Amino acid sequence: MTIELGHFALVLALLMAIFQMVVPAYGARIRDPRLMAVAEPAALCQFGLLLVSFLALTIAYVTSDFSVANVANNSHSTKPLLYRISGVWGNHEGSMVLWVLILALFGAAVAAFGRNLPATLKANVLAVQASIAVAFILFIVLTSNPFLRVDPPPADGNGLNPILQDPALAFHPPFLYAGYVGFSIAYSFAVAALIDGRIDAAWARWVRPWTLAAWMCLTIGIAMGSWWAYYELGWGGWWFWDPVENASFMPWLAGTALLHSALVMEKRDALKVWTVLLAILTFSLSLMGTFLVRSGILTSVHAFAVDPKRGVFVLAIMTLFTGGALALFALRARDLRQGGIFAPISREGSLVLNNILLTTACATVFVGTLYPLLLESLTGDKISVGPPYFDWTFGPLMVPLLLALPFGPFLAWKRGDAYAAAQRLAFAAFAAVVVMALGWAFIHRGPVLAPFGLALGVFVMLGSVSDLAWRARFGSVPLGEAWRRLRGLPRSAIGTTLAHFGVGMMVVGVVATSAYREEKILVMKPGEQVSIHGYDITFRGVAPSTGPNYREETGVFDVARGSVPVTRLEPGRRIYDMPPEPTTEAGINAGWRGDLYVVLGDAQAQGGYAVRVYFNPLVRFIWLGAVVMFIAGGVSLSDRRLRVGAPGRAKRIAAAPAE
Amino acid sequence: MTRKQRRGVLIGVGVGVLMVAVALVLFAMRDSIVFFHTPSDLAEKPIAVGQRFRLGGLVAADSVKRGQGTKVEFVVTDTLKTVPVVYEGVLPDLFKEGQGVVTEGRLTDGGTFVADSVLAKHDENYMPPEVAKALEAKGVKLGKGAPHPAEATQ
């Protein structure tokens, strides 16, 4: 019965979204405050209905109700509770329900917290947001309905692909979707502003917190996916330039550019046309990501829904929303008044450079991802564009970006002083040069450019800290005074520093892992030993074990440094009961200096097992960097000036008696 | 500087970066894209020894020989033609005889394909689309679960 209630709620949510799309937009057109006011409860209702729907589906999964076709196809009664819940979005239909739920959540958040928005803008934003919901709920009801029933129900379900039964992957999709879908707010604001025909600094101020929240979620979502690939796929790789990975990375690049250009727009009322375009493009790239994954037109380890009919539907949605917004943009962009002017060397100038480099980098990823599809549809030739392409295109574009990054915060608005900025960065530059020299002097393997890469990362890390230190006048005023000043700095400034610091960490991790990774593949018999990066690893043998829904062969490896035992690693090979699929579980010893990563391979005919051993130096920095960026976003978001609804709240209370 | 000059500088930087990017893309495209072929393609249109490409098809039944250490030999077939493959390393979990596989590497003089990476299909219902399409094009009927290009038009 709950499941039918969920189904009804979904249908009602569709109608509510249509209502929310039409009535407030008409109200905004004829400036009727009552019609516009409908948007708010409608958005909340739409979210509530989808929540009922989602919970009903979740209950069906938790109680293993196999009379629901979706549950029967994707779950199993023996699955642990966590994976029964994550199984809701571990399949195509359920993941789409989560997608629209998050979409509605963002809409409801605008309705609930956007009290400082002008009525017409708010009505238009919520109407545009609802139009996206209409398209996707229709998609669910028509092609991917998770509420269809089976009567009589089968004895048990088909199970969830075991490779997806993993804690990181359980939470990866919700964050990723929150990121993708969060950019819909920026899109809705852009389209609403174009409909309204005016756009200004205040607009940027309203958009920024939403974009920032979406960007945070996308950052952590991508990092989780990368982490999962690292330890679950058993190759020790953390990024494969796989089309599905690229599909989430492109909106991230565009979204990062959007964050920066919206800053210029807010402070200086400049770059308006560009920012609006970027808002539209960012969400379009998110839609394209959804399309690429959902249509299954890509060869990928991640794409789990392969159905051309759905692909065509999502393609239609994507074309409609991208094309429609761009047409509106072409029609109205000329009316947007240009704002403040600035010198090339200035805060604005540096942010423009950031935008140019990020969007160009995004474009190269776009080309590398879609060129094979285009070529195949035109000539029938099948090609694959591998990591070397991205190393050659994306890499070189990142170098100037990272070199310029620490300068940005030191430059003043309108007209900056590059020389003064360079002086303030002297310490960071000096430290970076030292790192580079040490690298060339003491590390005799790996690419020649690797120490340069490490130095670049260090430069970004220290350079961003320098900004904070200079603002607080560390060194020129007493320590206590400097500390007081530091605490007095706006949180958004601290957020900026943290985020840039995270980027630096990530660069260090990426360069160190890629350049200095050690790898050994060999056959080991019990009692044999292998050495890697100072660790002695002794293979003790293989023992069988069983889990809740799998059987496992667990290899036992004792790790020691010299005569000091370090740890025992237990990599395994699992066979799941349902579906009967094998997975590899890597044994990982994580540390600051790097990860020791052991994988148990096939049993060999002559006895012994194939074993892969890796040492991945500083690999943790990659994900720690992402976590730091996520925290940085949170710090910025907590800034009173950015906080949703904050501006004017105090004033409204003061003005209340007058109303 | 006038407003126009300033804008000129910005546009100049933008165009410059874009041109560099285009140059990089063209350069990288020439060197790092890999073509995909099936054994029958090779029979029809031979490929130079040492040229890097991807070879895809099914792992022929009873063809997997695990040699000394981590060296593996097997035969990739599209059921019409076959190509022997040598691979040094640990095979993916889902590598099985009779299942789809994509290998990347080079041909040697003897006609053996030396692979440096092997990608197996991802789950029971998944066949690498390029393999499925190439096999379909050759008129090979696939088992259940393999994505069928004809479905796209239904």
Added chain:
Amino acid sequence: MVLWILFAVLAAAVVWAVTRPLLAPAPPSAPADDKEIAVYRDQLAEIEAERAQGLLGGSEAEGARIELARRLIRRADDQKGSAATGNAGAGGGLRGALYAAAALPVLGIALYLAVGSPQLPSRPYAARLDTPIDQATAADLVARVEAHLRAHPEDGKGWDVLAPVYMRLGDLQQSADAFARSIRLLGESPKRLAGFARANILLQNGVVTEPARVAYEKLLRLEPNSIEPQVWLAIAREQDGDLKGAQSEYQRLLPGAEEPWKGLLSARSQAVGDRISGKTPDDAHQPNTGPAANMSPADRDKLIGQMVDGLANRLKQNGSDLDGWMRLVRSYVVLGRRDDAASALASARGQFAGDEKSLAQLNELAQSLGLGS
């Protein structure tokens, strides 16, 4: 009934929520744009704060302030222009919105009835294990035994009961597994050994695998006169390439054999004879038996596909053949085309609507195959 009440409550709640602002007295619309001005005022305060901190020079702060003031004035000008167009033609829009809100539940129910299944109750796994035996479906019973066996995996009797059921449901892997467990726990019996071997052979599309061969050899020791193990051991010989040995076995068994073994033996004997005399090349042989023997897998699939499609076409023209429908449904399930099976079942049900007896047979078939209605 409870379901419909819940539907009504849900629908009423959302209609109430969205009509509230429509029915409220019109709020004054003018101060809306104050919010924008508030943003600028806030930015002015920020500039002040930054100057106080020394982050902004005096002249820079002055410049920023002037710029903001200019924006504020421009904003006020815009507003004057737009204020003229307020509140025109609101009455019609309001009525339309109210009608639309009222239509929400009606349309919702209509749409739901088109896609939903209000008559079906939830069937949580735990509750299914408790349903009374006489109301439980085959699948429920299997689920119950499975749940019991997960708790007591050493209960050989349970596996013994379940193994043939799996086989009938077409779940060969599970069946082979269950037979193996019951053999391990309860010991070897002719029934279990034969079941294990059959499941293995079916699973491998007719190849007599080593475990199956061993099981048949054991069975033969228990029942030296049983024909089934002898036939399959002979086929195993053929598959191993011992054509002469297989042929002599076939010849030895053929006289005493009854159907279905007789047909199978003569077909195999014929095929092996051809291969020995060189009529068919060696690599064309297929281990399968039955009408599609001696074909490549691709051809066989095609042949079976054609046969099934032919049957489907025939039934489309003349749908009164109940057996034909049941055969079609079963074939689709065997071929793994469950969607086709379900739609064939639906067509059959439509065809025999009102005919209780035929419907009962169809339902029974659907249950035994684990198909939805």
